[in-house]
Amino acid sequence: MTTVITFGTFDVFHVGHLNILHRARALGDRLVVGVSSDALNQQKKGRTPIYGQRDRLAIIAGLKCVDEVFIEESLDLKADYIRRFNADMLVMGDDWAGRFDSFSFLCPVIYFPRTPSISTTSLIEVIRND
Numbered sequence: 001m002t003t004v005i006t007f008g009t010f011d012v013f014h015v016g017h018l019n020i021l022h023r024a025r026a027l028g029d030r031l032v033v034g035v036s037s038d039a040l041n042q043q044k045k046g047r048t049p050i051y052g053q054r055d056r057l058a059i060i061a062g063l064k065c066v067d068e069v070f071i072e073e074s075l076d077l078k079a080d081y082i083r084r085f086n087a088d089m090l091v092m093g094d095d096w097a098g099r100f101d102s103f104s105f106l107c108p109v110i111y112f113p114r115t116p117s118i119s120t121t122s123l124i125e126v127i128r129n130d
């Protein structure tokens with residue numbers, strides 16, 4: 001059994017999010033997803049997400065390609081999460097390229113290219129300007 005772990009905010013869920021989750025799941029037999037908390041977003045992006053963590057978690061948990069979800073409370077707890085869920089691989093989009101290489105002593109760290117031309121930020125802008 002190969003377990004893959006990935007992390008993200010997944011706010012205003014879109015096809016770029018779905019693509020990386022499918023790609024991550026295809027690398028193993030079990031996909032565990034850490035959904036970053038509202039507080040962590042406030043800390044890393046200076047704003048709270050449009051959807052609260054409970055709803056974001058519920059959306060990710062409802063996907064066929066996802067086996068387990070949890071709330072990611074801190075960027076610094078990656079090693080703990082990898083161990084807790086027995087992850088064999090850590091997957092992230094390449095906007096994070098190199099950022100989590102320090103965990104490669106625990107498991108391989110793989111960065112997939114981001115899906116072009118879509119992001120939560122650009123969607124929020126389009127909605128705001130309509």
Ligand code: C2G
Binds near residue numbers: 092094115118
């Ligand atoms: N993503 C993607 N293509 C896009 C947009 C996002 O592949 N067009 C990927 C990102 O690279 C990331 C995942 O989707 O791997 C989730 O993206 P975000 O919701 O923006 O996550 P982020 O806020 O970067 O949180 O510990 C890491 C963080 O919690 C990641």
